[in-house]
Amino acid sequence: MEDQGREQATPEVQDRIRASFERQGLMAHLGARLSHIGSGQVHIVLPARPEVTQQHGYFHAGATSAIADSAGGYAAFTLFPENTSVLTVEYKVNLLAPAEGEHLEAVGKVLRSGRTLTVCQLEVFGVQGTQRSLVAAGQQTLICIEARAEQ
Amino acid sequence: MEDQGREQATPEVQDRIRASFERQGLMAHLGARLSHIGSGQVHIVLPARPEVTQQHGYFHAGATSAIADSAGGYAAFTLFPENTSVLTVEYKVNLLAPAEGEHLEAVGKVLRSGRTLTVCQLEVFGVQGTQRSLVAAGQQTLICIEARAEQ
């Protein structure tokens, strides 16, 4: 899955993901953006700023988790058939180190893709210049449901 | 723990929690506020608005989790000794139903309080008028560390 995920998804899939991402008010409000849409693998970047911090000035676990959750959700969504939607069933995340850096990069990768349920691996890296260190890791379960009108 | 948690914590503890909460840039940015500080139990409210939504207009799992994580962290913190800090080690959350309503209320409750580690139960309710329904449930592990200068 990893090698496959490094390549760009088809333009149709990319459009579908971008359209959905743009409807997520929270991602825009946090300042997050999609940085890679591969087949079964999606990356989301979140630049550092005071609006996403916890009490010690690091990225808040809630912000770290929010981009991890969206990255995993969209990674799953790249493999779903047309006219379906994705919902997060649950996820678990370990905060491994203080989340700091110029930006965070969340990487969601499909670990197993089923007809109903998909399981993703979640990783979040703190990036400072050329340095990149793992700050959070998790696992997520998603469900594929019949499409709903998305307005 | 439940009955105890319904009562207000001491003014000193409340001040400590409020001071820390106000340093969390993310909570202000999302529009979240503390609604109850009991001993081992903290509630956080998040009003509905477009800035906290996912692609279908419901509260984003990241926003739901962010207030759950903070509620649990502060619930643990109410029981910590002076000159300590709280960090989330990990948490797991199930999104049980579409998170909707006028506002969400996250309830963090200490399940077990140890010298080093504390475990909290996390619940998030969607509130519409007098209706209150459980939209997310989780469990969280926190660590007590020696205080750091908090600016």
Place this chain on the structure above:
Amino acid sequence: MEDQGREQATPEVQDRIRASFERQGLMAHLGARLSHIGSGQVHIVLPARPEVTQQHGYFHAGATSAIADSAGGYAAFTLFPENTSVLTVEYKVNLLAPAEGEHLEAVGKVLRSGRTLTVCQLEVFGVQGTQRSLVAAGQQTLICIEARAEQ
């Protein structure tokens, strides 16, 4: 759910649960037995013996989790329609204290019951005489699938 779960399930449901439990080779091998079958709530007891220990002589986390997983699975199963099966999608458990006592009692309770997915709360108590203390707590996701011939 709690009050409802204290009462015995219908004889048909109890028979269905017992028949399935008896097919779980692991439960017999560990020495576990069903101690309560309520509607949406199932209890399983595991007596202490050297065959279920970890390196310090306490109950092994794997034994603790095994009965918690089965208790939650059967709690979900009590609410499933005829001709369906239950599978664990995932679970998370915190080991809160050394698991000791004459026996452990696992309590699985349905937190939310959906058509496809069910979420259960898991608790395990160490019981010594009249003393009963919480040694593990968790949360579990289960899926309802069409029945398979169970032989």
Place this chain on the structure above:
Amino acid sequence: MEDQGREQATPEVQDRIRASFERQGLMAHLGARLSHIGSGQVHIVLPARPEVTQQHGYFHAGATSAIADSAGGYAAFTLFPENTSVLTVEYKVNLLAPAEGEHLEAVGKVLRSGRTLTVCQLEVFGVQGTQRSLVAAGQQTLICIEARAEQ
């Protein structure tokens, strides 16, 4: 960590792990054995037999989790200083596919090693002849505590 983990740990570390494993009554009772002890990576094998099954004849999630938990615990323990013990704080596991095969192999790998807490990645494979497929994946938090007399 992965490459490093493939190599055998020092004889001293291997002895320490084997001695602890042999005190785990549950592992012997299930029929599990250590198949690899690397630095930060431990494998445990569990042969198929009726004593470890669930109601459909597959490996029980409790058995799958038990060897995953022990593999992760010992992976962490290989990196701990002398005169310490390891305890599982919590873990989460997704059951990705029916667990079947001649045997299961659980692989525990240290993801992050801290002074107090260690986080491990857990994987369990079903092995049939030369085929090896991922049946479970999880994540685990462990704590390093001062040694206790282990007898």
